[in-house]
Amino acid sequence: MTSQSKTESEVGSTGLTKYSSALPFTEAEHNHRTIPDPKLEFDPTRIARLVVASVRTRSVSGFVLVLVFCSFGGSVSRRSGLQGRRTTEREARPDNLVRNPGFELTLEDEKTPLDWRQRTEREEIAPNFELDSTVAHSGRRSAKLSAKGSPGTFGYWVTSITGLPDSNTPLTNHIPTEPMVRAKGFLAEKRYRFRCYFRARGIKSIDKSISIKARWKNARGQEILGEYITSYKLQGEWHEAEGILAAPLFAKSVDLELVLQWTPTGTVWWDDVSLEQISPPQERKIKVATVSYEPPPPSTPDKDRYFFAEKVEAAGKAGADIICLGEGITKVSTDKNFAEVAESVPGPTSQVLGDVAKKYHMYVIAGIYERKEAVVYNTALLIDREG
Template sequence: MTRLTGKQESTLTAAPGRTVEAALIHPTLILLALLALPLPGHSHDGKTLLSQDTFDSSGAGWETACQRQEISPEFSVDLNKSMTGRGSLSLYGASNSSARGCWRKVVEGIEGGAFYTFSAAFASTGIRQTHHRVFARLEWRNAQGGKIGNTREYPPQNGITDGEWRFVEHTFQAPESARSVALELFISQAPQGRVWWDNIQLIEVRPPPHRVVQLATVNCRPGGNSSVAETVAEFCAVADKAGAQGADIVCLGEGINLIGVGRPGGGASKYQHVAEPIPGPTTEALSKVAREHGMYIVAALGEREGAVIYNTAVLIGRDGEVKGKYRKVHLPEGEYDQGCSAGDSYPVWETDFGRVGIMICWDSWFVDPARALAAAGAEIILLPIWGGNNTLIAARAIENHVYVASCGYDVESRIYGPWGALLAEATERPGVAMVEVDLNYLPSCPWPWPLSDTRHVLMQASRYDVKIPELER
């Protein structure tokens, strides 16, 4: 279950705290941005199973846990450090690069199928990339006290800070057979690191509301036109069909002011011939359709800003306003040959139904763009694409646990689910494909080894500290 509510439409960067439009994103900032996802719109109006901010030398009901004594961190209760109350649970890496262990407490009274919000505060020193080295984990247990499959939960950092204290928080649904949960507060492989845990809560909450989105893509490839306006009109016509079918957001193609536009003396246009300002004539045409149907539109076009030309995608809001733009980061040589310049950031936007990001064509061949967007909170990635590889597009959905809607010319226009399942395909040209998705209730894991809240599991395990020397020369 992803975590976003609200009605704002804004651009977010991949920086500690709330995510906003980022400059070229370093992997560490990507992870910080992922951990800055906002909380679900739940009321904490249920039963409080645990609320603890005071600790004594005995650990106040918490026990220490480690797989082997040889890799045990040093455990202590620090009576002199706390956020509120008195004392905190401390772990130290003990100058051991393999040290890994946790404070653990089993909480009874879990009801199978109910929703629970877990939160905790932590402070740390001597630790970089805390997503991997400082984390909380929930392990659901059945009536006999046994672990239930592999359904471990990793609440992410929520981007809020209070001085030196940061917070992990998330809402989870307990498995039907769960009757208790083990709360675990970790330090992992941080030899000179120390962490303090405090303000630990587990509260039953109401189920999250459904967050349904009508997600659409189109199949449209204009040709034989003598002007940009003719080509753009064809895209507007098929976008109009998507709007008439009730789309909340529709993905159009790449270079919609370029494809199918001929030159007066013969031959095809290039980006330097058609590039225009944003806002400009093409976005004005798209805005009219978006406003008429009250839907979002994503499309890529040649953009000119002063002397510079970009392959740029725009997000048009329901009100017809340009909410933001993404300049393609990975350019093939053919676009450099047309005088285009590369972008340098991966923006994410908050819409009235969730967070969206955009890739363009060749971006889909690289792991970094989709990873950056997902880390900054994107739940849906829109992909205007000339031609490409569907296997790679599906992989971007799987590895980041997001929906991906692509609109192609030499590759199919498709919508993939978070597990890579093909949900819809626009087979007619021109034509529309649309699917209803619920961003608060993602499809369950189809594999025999479930990964629970998959995005947080994968990001928690990511090792951005392992360098690739060949790429750092």
């Protein structure tokens, strides 16, 4: 069950549960090409020095040299400026569009991962950015973000994937603007599976303080759609985050952001980031229901929740997959104000509606007033098919 909330004065969250270059190589492919041809004569140390010099000057030839060297050399000495390793099972996927998924390839300082950048709004709220060789989901290291005491902590690692397939471009020169994002026909047929792993320590709310965002951009570098990956599950000490993304039309690149935010303490480690193109899912029809009823007055919060539970049950019997109720359903037709009907989440309303949702294997959206100590939220519950 997921909740999105708004206080009397500001937006908040209940924090319950969850919800570059067009290069033909990935890091895995780089590392697979580690066996040199004995017929080729080259000086790897000299090439490595050229790589470092080129990368530092950000020249076009520098990127070509990086590719050539990685394809022949694999692991390089500390003097070369590139640090490599053997490929992990996850990175060995040839379809992974993230070129340095495990943060294993770095410059000679072993502090700067290739193809990843550090971003923050202001230095005073920036977390510490580090590569950690003591913690890893696979391979030798992970990318670490640590809060430094500010409740407004905000910073993220970001990588860019460019050169998305031309089929994302329709036969028109029109470039959509933000209000058109959700318009019919805006999303292309291309689908991508995002996956990464993160480990958290000392963070009060993962939902609030850890986020993953994909920013789709057009050929001009303008953002045309931003979306969050919100689904994750715990596997041992690591969470696996995964989401299926639909590329918008005109998208030529996507930025993947791994964020730590809004916590004065705590650390998050990131590892094994992947983005793979997949086949579009088959279309399926769903039944959607909505309710426009008011309980007969005078009513009470308890009468209200059972009144609307009956409407949900009627929709479930009709085969509805999802039903949307109104705002503040436990206040309707009562003589109480929103603070008097506010309740906890999970609480009596989520329990009553959750039982019906589970019985008929359907989703239920319902607006209630939620209380957390002295703060009252205008909350939308999203209850899944399991209640």
